[in-house]
Amino acid sequence: MDLQTTIYIFVGLSFALYIGIAVWARAGSTSEFYAAGGSVHPVTNGMATAADWMSAASFISMAGLISNMGYGGALFLMGWTGGYVLLAMLLAPYLRKFGKFTVPQFIGDRFYSKGASTIAVICLLIASLTYIIGQMTGVGIAFARFLGVSSDTGIYVGMAIVFAYAVFGGMKGITYTQVAQYIVLILAYTVPAIFISLQLTGNPIPQLGLGSNLAGHDVSLLATLDKIVTDLGFGKYTTQLPGSTLNMFMYTLSLMIGTAGLPHVIMRFFTVPSVKDARSSAGWALVFIAILYTTAPAVAAMAKTNLIRTITPGVVMQNTDPFAPEAAIKYDERPDWMKRWETTGLLKFTDKNGDGRIQYYNDKTKNAAVTEKAAAAGWKGNELTVNADIIVLANPEIALLPNWVIGLVAAGGLAAALSTAAGLLMAISSAVSHDLVKGIFKPDISEQGELRAGKISMAVAIVIAGYLGLNPPGFAAGTVALAFGIAASSLFPAIMMGIFSKKMNKEGAMAGMIAGLVFTLFYVFAHKGIFFIKGTEYLGLIGGANSFFGITPEAIGAVGAMVNFAVAFLVDKVTAEPPAHIQAMVEAVRIPRGSKAVTGSH
Numbered sequence: 001m002d003l004q005t006t007i008y009i010f011v012g013l014s015f016a017l018y019i020g021i022a023v024w025a026r027a028g029s030t031s032e033f034y035a036a037g038g039s040v041h042p043v044t045n046g047m048a049t050a051a052d053w054m055s056a057a058s059f060i061s062m063a064g065l066i067s068n069m070g071y072g073g074a075l076f077l078m079g080w081t082g083g084y085v086l087l088a089m090l091l092a093p094y095l096r097k098f099g100k101f102t103v104p105q106f107i108g109d110r111f112y113s114k115g116a117s118t119i120a121v122i123c124l125l126i127a128s129l130t131y132i133i134g135q136m137t138g139v140g141i142a143f144a145r146f147l148g149v150s151s152d153t154g155i156y157v158g159m160a161i162v163f164a165y166a167v168f169g170g171m172k173g174i175t176y177t178q179v180a181q182y183i184v185l186i187l188a189y190t191v192p193a194i195f196i197s198l199q200l201t202g203n204p205i206p207q208l209g210l211g212s213n214l215a216g217h218d219v220s221l222l223a224t225l226d227k228i229v230t231d232l233g234f235g236k237y238t239t240q241l242p243g244s245t246l247n248m249f250m251y252t253l254s255l256m257i258g259t260a261g262l263p264h265v266i267m268r269f270f271t272v273p274s275v276k277d278a279r280s281s282a283g284w285a286l287v288f289i290a291i292l293y294t295t296a297p298a299v300a301a302m303a304k305t306n307l308i309r310t311i312t313p314g315v316v317m318q319n320t321d322p323f324a325p326e327a328a329i330k331y332d333e334r335p336d337w338m339k340r341w342e343t344t345g346l347l348k349f350t351d352k353n354g355d356g357r358i359q360y361y362n363d364k365t366k367n368a369a370v371t372e373k374a375a376a377a378g379w380k381g382n383e384l385t386v387n388a389d390i391i392v393l394a395n396p397e398i399a400l401l402p403n404w405v406i407g408l409v410a411a412g413g414l415a416a417a418l419s420t421a422a423g424l425l426m427a428i429s430s431a432v433s434h435d436l437v438k439g440i441f442k443p444d445i446s447e448q449g450e451l452r453a454g455k456i457s458m459a460v461a462i463v464i465a466g467y468l469g470l471n472p473p474g475f476a477a478g479t480v481a482l483a484f485g486i487a488a489s490s491l492f493p494a495i496m497m498g499i500f501s502k503k504m505n506k507e508g509a510m511a512g513m514i515a516g517l518v519f520t521l522f523y524v525f526a527h528k529g530i531f532f533i534k535g536t537e538y539l540g541l542i543g544g545a546n547s548f549f550g551i552t553p554e555a556i557g558a559v560g561a562m563v564n565f566a567v568a569f570l571v572d573k574v575t576a577e578p579p580a581h582i583q584a585m586v587e588a589v590r591i592p593r594g595s596k597a598v599t600g601s602h
Contacts, residue, residue: 003403007146010407011414017180018418019164022173040175040271046284048175049268051182051415052423053084053259053285054292055131056138059185059416064388066300067307070229070237072248073300079252079484081286081293083259088282091260092269094499094589096278102270102427103263103491104435110498111506112582114440119513121431123490124263126517128424129468131262131483135424136469138417141389144344146410151344152470158418159466166422167458174422175271181415186291188412192396192405193295196302199399206298225305231322232308233365233374237301244550251555258484258557261492264423267430303395310335310398311360311384323373328357337397346387352380360384425465429458482524485557489516493564502586504568507575512568520560524553 040048058080066073098106104124108117136155143154166174190206197209201221213220225237234240241248259265268285269278312320312327320327331349341347349358361374363382393413396405433454438445445453490513497504497512551559577583 001403003406004148006403006407007410010404010411011147014180014184014411014415015161018161018177021177021180022164022166025173025176039273040281042272042277042280043284044179045175045268045272045277045281046286047182047288048178048271049265049281049285050288051178051185051419052268053080053265053420054182054185054289054416055420056135056413056417058292058296059189060138060141060389060392060413061134063296063300063303064391066297067304067391068388070235070240072241074297075248075252076255077293077296079255080259081289082252083256083484084265084286084289086256087260087265088279088286091266091495091499092282093275093278095266095495096269096272097275097589102430102435103266103495104431105439107491107494107498107509108435108439110582110586111494111504111509112579113506113510116494116506116510116513117435117439119510120491120494121435123486123513123517124431125428126521127262127483127486127491128264128428129464130486132421132424132465133468134483135417135421136465138389139414139421140469141344141346142393142410142413142417145341145346145390145393146413155466155469158414158421159462162418162422162425163459163462166425166462167455170454171267171271171426174426175268177422178419181419182288184408184415185412185419186288188408188410188415189292189299189392190295192399192401192409193299193302195401195405196306196395196399197298200302200305206295206302210298210301221301221305225301228305228308228322230367231370232360233362233367233370237304246549247551247555250551250558254485254488254555254557254561256488257492257561258486258488261487261490261495262484263431263487263491264420264427266495267423267427299392299395303391303398306395306398307386307391308360310338311358322361323377323379325377328359330357332356334358335398337394340397341390341394344390346390348385350383350385352383353378358384421465425458425461428461429454432457432461482554482557485520485524485554485560486517488557489520489560489564493561493568497565497568499586499589502583503572503577505572505575505578508568508570508572511571512564512566515567516560516564519563520557523556523560527553527556 062073062076065076095103095106098109104117104120107120108114136158137151139158140151140154143149143157144151147154147157149157193206194204197206198204200214201209201212202215203209203212210221214224217224222238229235229237269281272278272281311329312322313329331351334349338347342349353359355378359374359379359382361370361379361382363371363374363379365371393409396409433450433456437453437457438450442449493516494509494513497509
């Protein structure tokens with residue numbers, strides 16, 4: 001069976017499975033639509049949480065980022081995983097005990113203010129819509145390569161699939177669909193990793209293969225990779241950092257607290273029967289997440305090794321000089337996987353010196369020995385551009401794995417993007433229908449009316465998400481990290497103070513959320529150069545040398561969170577403390593026993 005037919009079968013069967021589950025688990029009440037009836041088993045919820053949390057960024061982009069950044073890419077592993085632990089230990093059990101459907105509802109009730117709830121909704125919408133751009137982009141990339149259609153068409157198909165199981169099934173349909181999506185994505189991630197680890201090191205366990213010697217050689221995979229990348233002018237794979245140590249620390253912290261503040265993940269803990277089950281499902285989710293996250297470094301290193309071996313045959317195994325005339329392959333003899341990925345625009349070749357060969361190296365290196373060798377070989381600059389997002393998806397093709405493995409990876413990439421997109425859309429829908437429509441504008445709306453409003457708002461959210469995927473804004477690069485920064489600077493501090501500071505009042509919480517959000521957005525937009533004043537575009541207002549201590553926009557969320565906390569406590573000191581019944585409620589929520597049924601009542 002040819003490759004394209006195999007891919008169609010795997011992707012088609014996975015889509016049929018998701019839609020079938022949605023029909024079986026369709027929601028008939030607001031409780032089922034928002035919180036799956038609060039009756040999901042902890043193991044099931046743990047698996048669904050893992051799928052919800054492991055987005056296209058985790059499946060498609062993370063290993064690619066580590067592959068490009070080397071050791072510095074560990075900040076994504078530490079930030080996202082550490083954030084999940086923070087969420088599981090400090091937030092999830094208490095929010096579950098509170099017994100509401102949504103994060104804005106918790107904030108509105110805890111800070112006894114519809115204004116606080118409205119601000120939380122705004123923060124949630126900005127973070128979720130920013131995050132969803134990355135998911136729709138991932139859907140477009142996967143469809144463009146594997147189904148032979150344009151990325152735009154891929155996004156339309158993805159919108160239709162999500163509509164089918166999210167709008168009709170609500171959180172109940174999403175939960176059980178995400179269980180299926182987790183199984184698909186984890187198999188799609190680990191099966192190729194096992195094959196490739198066996199090929200390169202003879203060890204079937206990728207986590208152990210990463211530290212093993214290359215098969216038939218008395219040298220480790222990482223030592224070989226270090227030598228190759230430094231010979232080509234890149235930073236040492238096992239030690240390079242992205243910018244300053246301060247930036248790496250703030251980047252990691254931003255991802256960590258942003259993870260803990262993302263509403264679509266928090267909502268998953270409202271679907272279990274009790275606080276005990278919330279803690280249990282958090283533990284199970286961490287186990288399911290760890291399978292992929294401990295595999296990612298191995299996938300990254302092995303993909304980098306195979307990529308360079310493909311472009312410069314002999315360099316990896318025979319230790320050939322990468323600047324020798326015969327080291328670079330002829331463009332006309334490039335492998336089939338490169339031809340397939342070139343059609344997506346994510347892999348590009350430009351013959352700068354006209355020799356018909358592919359020269360791949362870091363032409364911006366400050367290593368004089370590398371630039372001298374390149375000049376002596378007649379090279380005029382790097383000729384191959386490889387988008388980091390293709391590393392995982394192209395990995396089985398580069399390694400010449402069987403067609404069924406490639407088909408499985410295609411289904412897995414789509415499962416990762418669609419599962420998180422559905423979770424984000426659920427968070428957006430509930431914020432609009434439950435927190436705005438029922439909570440503020442029409443408190444007396446019937447349950448069926450609210451359910452209808454929830455489905456309509458989700459359908460509208462899908463259209464907006466599709467539009468953002470088709471027409472991403474100018475700062476789309478790094479949108480996933482920016483979404484975490486927005487959640488970190490706005491929602492996380494409010495939730496933390498709501499649980500652990502009974503004296504924090506509504507004025508402090510609202511001022512903190514506004515200050516953190518405005519600070520972060522200002523820094524991001526100013527750094528990215530999206531300011532228009534009297535028709536003039538000011539580029540890089542805070543960019544380059546003018547950055548705040550060299551902190552990048554993707555890392556500024558941690559500073560925004562500090563601004564949020566500082567402003568909140570300053571305002572709290574000069575305003576009245578919360579009513580006695582609110583303080584008593586906070587004390588009760590912190591007792592780790594008992595829980596309310598998830599009613600979502602205002």
